Amino acid sequence: MNFLSHFYFDREVDDCYHILGTILPDLLKNADKTIVLHPEKLQSTNPAVNSMINGWNKHLEVDRHFHSSGFFLEHSHKLKLLLRPVIEGSPVKPFFLGHIAIELILDNLLLTTGKVTADVFYDHLNGCDVAVVDDFLTFEGLKNTAVFFKFFDGFKSSRYLYSYAETQQIAYALKRICMRVWRDPFTPQHEAAINGILATYRESLLDNFMSVFDEIDSKLTAN
Structure with a gap:
């Protein structure tokens, strides 16, 4: 899941270090893909550091449930099939594109339906003391x-x-992510075609996208 989808599960938590922890695995990977940390079983004498570890573990748990869900398997596959013919000539692997696309669409839907707000998300991040991080x-x-x-x-x-929150920006965000792996992932024609597919697919998910969040919520509660 992407940043805002992870935030959804702890949107009512009033602990900025826990919130940061829930997105930290992805932040570190984006900062430098060679960084590999495994704090899952560590404990610190600093409660704020432990909050970040707890958030980190929540991230791993949410991702595990999401990537094994029927929702993810179905929609990442459908998007792969839809996107494959319109990115002909691109070095990007269609399965990678389908995986990332469904995650970005979910973030868009959370924002545009008011399930989360970016203001609150960024307020949490800005509330974290650099020294603690x-x-x-x-x-x-x-x-x-x-x-x-x-x-x-x-x-x-x-x-x-x-x-x-702007549906047409999903394709741009997808391109930015792909650029971490491939130098020139898409032509302008690719981007336009991707944009059209993602906008249409987003509309098809509008009425039932929360089902995957409800499913994961129930699994988290059961644990």
Whole structure:
């Protein structure tokens, strides 16, 4: 799941460090894909660091439920089949595109239906003390934390998740993600075609997209 979808499950939690922890695995991967941390079973003497560890574990649990759900398997596959013919000539793998596309569409739907607000999400991130976040990263063994903080500062200041509320921006966000793997993933013609498919697919999910959130919620509660 993407950032706002993870936030949905803890949208009523009043602990910025826990909220940061729920998206930190993806933030670190985006900052530097070579960073690999495994804090799942660690405990710190700092309660705020432990909150981040708990958030991290929540992220892993939510992703596990989502990626094994019928909703994800069905819609990522359908999107792969729809997108494959319109990206002919692109180096991007259709299965990768289908996977990321359904996650971005869900973030868009959460925003546009008012299930989450980007303001509250960013307020949480801005409420975290840099020194505490640095404590977490060094506690987990990351030696060069500057790489992460450079990305994190840009992530907060750009506030690009607001753009997810604009359906036509989903294709642009998809391109940005693909550019981390492929230098020139799409032509303008590819982007236009992707945009049309994603806009139509988004409309088809509008009435039932919350089913996957309800399903995951029930599994989280059961645990």
